[in-house]
Structures are given as C-alpha cells and as structure tokens.
Amino acid sequence: MSNTTHTFKPSLPPPTLNVGVIGWLRTNLFSSVGNTLLTLVALYLIWLVVPPIFNWAFLQADWAGATRADCTAEGACWVFVKERFGQFMYGFYPAELRWRVDLTAVLAVVGAAPLFFDRFKHKARYGIALLVAYPVIAFWLLYGGFGLQVVPSSAWGGLMLTIVIAAVGIAGALPLGILLALGRRSSLPAIKVICVTTIEFWRGVPLITVLFLSSVMLPLFLPEGLSLDKLLRAVVMVVIFEAAYIAEVVRGGMQAIPKGQYEAAAAMGLGYWRTMGLVILPQALKLVIPGIVNTFIALFKDTSLVIIIGLFDFLNSIKRATADPAWLGMSTEGYVFAALVYWVFCFAMSSYSAHLERKLNTGHTR
C-alpha cells in the first residue's frame, strides 16, 4: 500500500428545490395528493369563518357613543366594553383611588424589568429584595393604612382581583410546592407521610369545594369574634391547592435527575439543602417548566371560581355587567373581551416559559 493523503470532499449547499418559500410550500402544504386536498379544504374553512368574524368585530362594529342607544350597527358594540371598562378592571374599587392600583401594576413592571437584562449583575440579590419588598408595598397601596385611605378587600374586583389572586397563588404555590415535593422524597418517614397526605388530600378535592368550605365552614371553627378576611381565606386555599399540583410536577422533574448528580454533590461534601438548592432543583425545575407553567395558566383561569364565595373577579364583573338592564344583549361582546384578555395573559405566560426554556438550555441533551 502506498502512502497517500486522503482529500476530503467539500461541503455543498442543499438542492434549491428544498429551500425558500417554494420549498417550504412544497414540503409542508403540497407534499402529496392527500396533503394538497387537506390544504385546500383548510383554506376553504378559513375563508368561510374568518371574514364574518372580522366583519362583526371591526368593519360593522360600533366604537363611539356612551349608551345602549348608540349600538346601531349590525356588528359588535364595543361601546359597552368602553363604558364599563373601569368596572371590569377595578370592580368596586373607589374611582378616585384607582391610581393606587395602576401604580401597583406600574411598580411591578418597573421593579421586575432589571431582571430581564442579562447585563444586570446582582440579579439574585435584587430579586430576593424585590420579592420581600414588593408584596409589602403592593399590599399597602391596594389595601391602604399608614396614611392611605383603607379600601377593604370586599371592594376589590375585576381584572385587578384576578391578578391579585393569581399572583399570590403563583408566588405562594411554587415555594410551598417545592417543599412538599422535597418532603415527599424525604428519607424521614414522618415528613414523608405528612407531605404525601397533604398532597393527596388537596389534589383529591375540587377547588370550588375548597373555596366554598373556606367561606362557609371555616368561620364555624374559628373562635367568636375572630373573622378572617374572605379574600385572604380564598387566597390561602388557592395557594395550598395549587401547591399540591406543583409538588407533583416538581417531583416528576426530580425523578428525572440521574442518581449520579446526587452522588457527585454528596461526594464533594454538599449537605442536603445545598445539594437540592444548587444541583438538583435548578435542573429539575428547568425540566418541568412546561408543567409548572401549565399549572399556573390553569390557576389563572380557575380564579374565576371565586364567584362561589361572592368575590367579583374579572369574568364575574363582566357577567354582572351583561345582566344590567341598561345594557341588555351585550353578553357576546363581554365574553369575547373576557376571552381576549384571558388569552393575552395566558399566552404571555406561555411565551415567557418558552423563552426561559431556550435561555436555560445549556446543550447537555445533544
């Protein structure tokens, strides 16, 4: 055998038929007779459905005016939503104090903004400070006291109430759920039994029952004269209820972490909490981001169940407005608006989770 040098073949660009718009159309829409048929049927359905909706919502809709009498066009009457917008957003929150709610929302956005800049160095410390400080400030602004006029929680309502319940629910359920998941995997029998029982009990009852019980039964057991705020009771129930779900999602993630990770952490002398906090949970939580966000999206929508205990969240505010004799026949507009707002919030959560997954992907699953 002679001593030769192997020459490698150069890399060539792919064939042009498979790239660009034409290529995309060919591979995705018209790749076979069956697929071509499906594409045509789908196009027909879109043509059937979309133009009428577009007509109703935009072209033939009423936008200007102030009363039911201004709803003259054939399409939607957005005057209703416009006129009742304040009630949908704030419920019975006194109109002259609504700036406090707005300020709370603005503070949340401004406060959280630095966390989204990769350049910002002290994210962890800032995040913890924010988590401690923000709820206190938000509570003070929303509820009052210390120089601000008190607005009892019975006056809270609309989208603001929905967001308050969902935000507290999420912020409370995640840490509690993680603790329950750790407890369920604990080697200490007492802790394990407590956590398993808690999880199985709360997962086994419907949220609506839990809310009802918190409103009707709980006061019976409390000592005379001591009454817990209705909203507080509801929020506590939501937190515990959702924590049970989060716990199982997180446990699923922890079970996917190879035993070698626990051993490597143990072998370097990291104790239980550091092993969990620095090695296991960061990986497990990343794995279950879709599951966690799934639970939170469900939670956001489930907040409308608080109607059972007489709280008027976003959906229920709209429902009540449609029953107003001055605005009869406006329920379609109301519910379309409700659907749109819920969708925007849920889609935002979903998009953020997708962004997080991409950002946290360190390429170990190649």
Add this chain to the structure above:
Amino acid sequence: MSEAIKQAVVSDKMMIHMQGVNKWYGQFHVLKDINLAVTQGERIVLCGPSGSGKSTTIRCINRLEEHQQGQIIVDGTELTNDLKQIERIRSEVGMVFQHFNLFPHLTVLQNCTLAPLWVRKMPRKEAEEIAMHYLQRVRIPEQAHKYPGQLSGGQQQRVAIARALCMKPKIMLFDEPTSALDPEMVKEVLDTMIGLAQDGMTMLCVTHEMGFARTVANRVIFMDKGEIVEQAPPDQFFDHPQNERTKLFLGQILH
C-alpha cells in the same frame, strides 16, 4: 517516568483503615470481611470481575454506600451515622465517577468552584483562581466558560478530576474513570492521573487499565465475590500471581 512515580514519597501516616467490613444488599452479601490499610501517598489499583465489590469498597470510603459491620476510619475519623463527620470526610476525599457526573446546568468553572464556595466558604476570587489552576493542570483552561455538554468525554472526565482537586483532597477515589470513554480519549485521562500520582496523591483506583496499574500502583488488589483475594506490588501481581482466581482473571483480560 515510571521510576519517578515509584520514588514518590509514601509515608507511614494511615489515611484509610478498613477493618472487618461487611455489607449486604438485602440478602446479597456484597462485601465480605474487607481489611484494607492505606497510608499517605499510596497508590492502589483495585481490579476484579464485575460484581466483585470493588466499586462498593471505594464507595464505602466516602459513605456513598453504608457498611453494616466493621470499622472504617478515614484520615483519623471513623465513619458513623454522624452527618457532620460524613460531610467533613467527604470534603477531604475527592471522587471521580465512571460517568463523570458533572453538573450540566453549570459551566466548567462553576462546576469547579461550587464546593470550594459552599463547603469551604472560600471567597469567589480565590475559588476561581484555584479552579483555573487545576483546569490548567488538566490542560483545558480554555474550556472554563463552556458547559459540560459541549465537551468531549475525555475533556469532561478531566474537568471532573479538576473539580475534585479544587477541594484540595487528601485522598482521591477513582471509580472506573476510563470505562465510559471512547478509546482515543482514555490516554488523556490516564496521563492526568499519572501526573497526580507523581505529586504524591493518595489514590484508590478501580480500573481495568492494567498498563496504568503497572506504571503507577504500589499495590494491586484483586477482588472477587466480595472478598480481597490477592494483593501485591504490580510486578509480583502481574508476573507471579499466587491465586488461581487471579491467574484466570489476568488470563482473561491480558489475552
């Protein structure tokens, strides 16, 4: 090079003392009356067929496995159920695993500084300097800011060795460090381990690399069915094995 390693100082100071150690998995008796004494600077290779208990033996030394009978004393501290003692011993004993077990969510540098920061409470700057020093030592400082998933198997194992060294351990345990590697990467890891041996590190290696055992070990231990069957300096062990089981095993792996 071989001579330099052989001359590395072995002192009388006892680092590991296992006496009458027994262990069971359920009904299965995995370790049977293991007696082993390792002094400072000794380099021991454990070999034997799979399931012979060699991995279990070294995993008992840092309590990844619990022994049920007998006594294990590591660096003057006996291993009991006392968690604080166990964590103290673990911080003095480095371990390298067959499947590397790097933390995939942390960069190479963060892998190396994790334990110094959180167990030794070292300032970050110092921990990073030490980490870079050992990454240089295993010849991959340029990979410091990559994630483990972006490295080859051999590079990952060298990071794992550097990560263990960052704790400045007194003893290093290697549990089949080259078994999961592609053949062309075995040498880079073995060279790193030979370098460690030259510096007088007390080492226990479970490995099938008999060439490595011959060059580096002061003592080769052959285990079978949970027992230490034979132990001897490498020349004697390979050239004049005493036990029939040892002869059979060597015949099988040396071809």
